[in-house]
Amino acid sequence: xxxxxxxxxxxxxxxxxxxxxxxxxxxxxxxxxxxxxxxxxxxxxxxxxxxxxxxxxxxxxxxxxxxxxxxxxxxxxxxxxxxxxxxxxxxxxxxxxxxxxxxxxxxxxxxxxxxxxxxxxxxxxxxxxxxxxxxxxxxxxxxxxxxxxxxxxxxxxxxxxxxxxxxxxxxxxxxxxxxxxxxxxxxxxxxxxxxxxxxxxxxxxxxxxxxxxxxxxxxxxxxxxxxxxxxxxxxxxxxxxx
Ligand code: ADE
Numbered sequence: 001x002x003x004x005x006x007x008x009x010x011x012x013x014x015x016x017x018x019x020x021x022x023x024x025x026x027x028x029x030x031x032x033x034x035x036x037x038x039x040x041x042x043x044x045x046x047x048x049x050x051x052x053x054x055x056x057x058x059x060x061x062x063x064x065x066x067x068x069x070x071x072x073x074x075x076x077x078x079x080x081x082x083x084x085x086x087x088x089x090x091x092x093x094x095x096x097x098x099x100x101x102x103x104x105x106x107x108x109x110x111x112x113x114x115x116x117x118x119x120x121x122x123x124x125x126x127x128x129x130x131x132x133x134x135x136x137x138x139x140x141x142x143x144x145x146x147x148x149x150x151x152x153x154x155x156x157x158x159x160x161x162x163x164x165x166x167x168x169x170x171x172x173x174x175x176x177x178x179x180x181x182x183x184x185x186x187x188x189x190x191x192x193x194x195x196x197x198x199x200x201x202x203x204x205x206x207x208x209x210x211x212x213x214x215x216x217x218x219x220x221x222x223x224x225x226x227x228x229x230x231x232x233x234x235x236x237x238x239x240x241x242x
Pocket of ligand 1: 087088089113131132133134135136137138139140141144
């Protein structure tokens with residue numbers, strides 16, 4: 001069971017992604033809880049302002065510290081070391097390894113930044129972590145928070161069925177996944193590799209490991225740099241995958 005508390009000025013953005021597929025099932029089964037907190041509800045002026053012009057001038061708007069602070073204080077904390085995360089392109093880069101680490105916590109608090117940025121005091125005094133989902137800039141932290149919710153939730157025990165087990169995923173294994181096929185065996189002359197129809201499980205398993213390695217070598221050679229190859233894998237590499 002994991003609880004996400006998401007602080008946002010656009011809670012409605014989360015309704016559809018959390019309301020379908022495996023995430024909805026996980027929520028319905030009580031394995032994942034998603035609590036949305038509208039930062040705007042904690043703005044105390046009559047216009048419910050959550051942003052203001054930057055000190056020192058310049059373009060854009062900056063998210064104010066007080067509504068975020070008050071909103072955060074309204075969130076019940078489940079323990080002393082709850083990650084309180086600011087979603088920002090300046091944060092630590094999100095990865096499968098980080099998803100695994102985060103999935104070990106009973107609660108995650110995600111703050112979605114917006115506009116030109118967030119008052120620096122949020123970063124300095126209110127959060128204990130900053131995460132980026134990649135080297136590009138989104139219009140706000142909502143989509144990146146959804147990415148965290150999705151990637152972490154599927155690692156919570158019981159969310160995936162056995163057959164979809166996360167332990168064999170790309171990245172968990174340090175390799176990209178092998179190609180998948182399903183019926184029909186032939187479509188417009190495009191055939192399924194013979195070995196997959198053979199029923200020989202040892203050969204199928206070896207083919208899949210080889211394809212996985214080949215694909216990683218071609219597409220993401222950086223992943224192989226960190227990997228200790230088995231003798232068989234070294235042989236495949238030496239043979240150049242003929
Ligand atoms: N907000 C805007 N861009 C982002 C990114 N790349 N990662 C996390 N939060 C963001």
